[in-house]
Amino acid sequence: MEIFEVGPCNSSYEMGYLIGERFSSLIKSRLAADLILQTQLRPYAKTHLAEPLIDSLTENNRSKFPRYWDELVGIAEGSGVPVLDVQDHEPGFALYACVIFSYCCRIALFWVAYEVFLFFFFYSLNVQIILINFRKEILAFMPKNEGANIPEDTPDDCSTILVVSRSMAIAAHNEDANIALVGHTYLIQANLGNGLSFTAYTYAGELPSCAFGFNSHGLAFTLNSVPPREDEIVAGGIGRNFISRDLLEATSSSDALKKIQSSEVSIGHSYNLIDISKRNILNIETASRNRFSVYEVYATPFFHANMYLHLQVPQIQDENSSSRQKRAAALPQESKEDFLSLLGDIDDKRYPIYMSGPTLYTLCTAVFDLDGPTLSIIEGNPKEGKVTRSFHM
Structure with missing residues (x-):
């Protein structure tokens, strides 16, 4: 990478x-x-x-x-x-x-x-x-081509587990995407010249970052897509890539929340907002027409796949996401090693948490340790814990 x-x-x-x-x-x-x-x-x-x-x-x-x-x-x-x-x-x-x-x-x-x-x-x-x-x-607004012999779009099926307890404060995240993205990502380390710098995992040709990143103000995030129903989306709104690019320049968690809440999104999204100095993790679910819900993570581990969990919005039922949600609930969640094992789980052959094709692929796993504070990036199954990149935040 x-x-x-x-x-x-x-x-x-x-x-x-x-x-x-x-x-x-x-x-x-x-x-x-x-x-x-x-x-x-x-x-x-x-x-x-x-x-x-x-x-x-x-x-x-x-x-x-x-x-x-x-x-x-x-x-x-x-x-x-x-x-x-x-x-x-x-x-x-x-x-x-x-x-x-x-x-x-x-x-x-x-x-x-x-x-x-x-x-x-x-x-x-x-x-x-x-x-x-x-x-x-x-x-989201294109006519549905029933029976057409063209590839279907796949959701960005990321999986994230979060915890903030006395013994640990961790956000661990599988970055999942269409297999076309395999080998087409890179890391951007940008110095903006105003005292702010950021590091962002970036899809080739896209703004940093639709995946995860952190900045010199001690703020970090990971992202999960969510599927609001068709009558819950608004054409021509603000794009998710532009909102997450703006988050890389947030000066505080309150500033980041303001950026998310005032974003006037076209479709839904879920943000895992990490504040290192406050030792705090928030999950913010959003929908069009400035709807949002904020959930603060504490000692009970919080797993998020790709469905709304606390914002009351009618959503498309996704068997992949619900299967991962159920599987995660059945697995141990007591330690960092448990979290990595969970994110590397392949027990469900049809809808594994760790994906290896033919359509969806886990590009990497990002582990934010707020007590380091460090970001570790693992390529390959996170069960094996082989870190390929590590950053002090």
């Missing part, structure tokens, strides 16, 4: 560009291997149905987080991912852009022409990068 140290930079765009440039081959490989992107997101992005959704996601997230949007544009440009060809847009898209631009220039409305240019530039710029960063916010 490669680590890239970046910053301080003169701009967010520069930081993104350097990340994209450094991991260009990895980003291109991930995009090519991502069947959900190639068979679902890209074809859908060409349709008139997708245009208002992608436009609203772009405008709302760029307006709320302009620095992170610039960072994302930098990642796209630095990676050298080709801009989609004309055939990847709606019919007549390029011609329409040229006509408007030419007309504005002829009547001397140069500032309008410039704005038109920027609009079409941003819309067409490395659309694949935009699509993977809004993957969940787009897939």
Whole structure:
């Protein structure tokens, strides 16, 4: 697992560009291997149905987080991912852009022409990068292709166990994802030049981090997806990648909570928020329309798969998640070794807690020890406890 140290930079765009440039081959490989992107997101992005959704996601997230949007544009440009060809847009898209631009220039409305240019530039710029960063916010609203011979999207089936007792304070987390992500991740260590730095486990081509990370203010997090029902989601809201990127710059746990609670999310998510100085762990479940619930973890271990546990939101029933939840409840949870054994459990052959394909794969296990304080990253089954990266937080 490669680590890239970046910053301080003169701009967010520069930081993104350097990340994209450094991991260009990895980003291109991930995009090519991502069947959900190639068979679902890209074809859908060409349709008139997708245009208002992608436009609203772009405008709302760029307006709320302009620095992170610039960072994302930098990642796209630095990676050298080709801009989609004309055939990847709606019919007549390029011609329409040229006509408007030419007309504005002829009547001397140069500032309008410039704005038109920027609009079409941003819309067409490395659309694949935009699509993977809004993957969940787009897939949730796509028409269901019943019987179509295309791969189904899989939830980001992460499993997390948390405890804060007199003897230990630990957050242990399996980072699970589609098998296309295997070999397509890296660690970013960023120095922002304002006294803040962060370390984030990052999916190739995406903002840091949709997985886990920590910063120099002693704050850390891991994430779990949750599945609100279709009538509980809102199109064009704030993307999860942008919210978690913002968490990496939180100055305190109260600041982090404010960022989560005011996020105006499109779909649901679960945040495991770790405050090292307070020796405190919170689980925050969110849903659209600014709904959230906060659960503080104490001495009783708290296991979270991918279902709402305390926020009262109608949700899609996921057998994978409920099976892992039941299995975890049956396993010992008395020590750190028990937690690692639990996260490495493969007893349920259909829905194991530790996943090894064919579709879902445990990329790594992150162990946050608040009494170290350390972050240990384990690649391979955590039962074996072979740490490949360790950081003092």
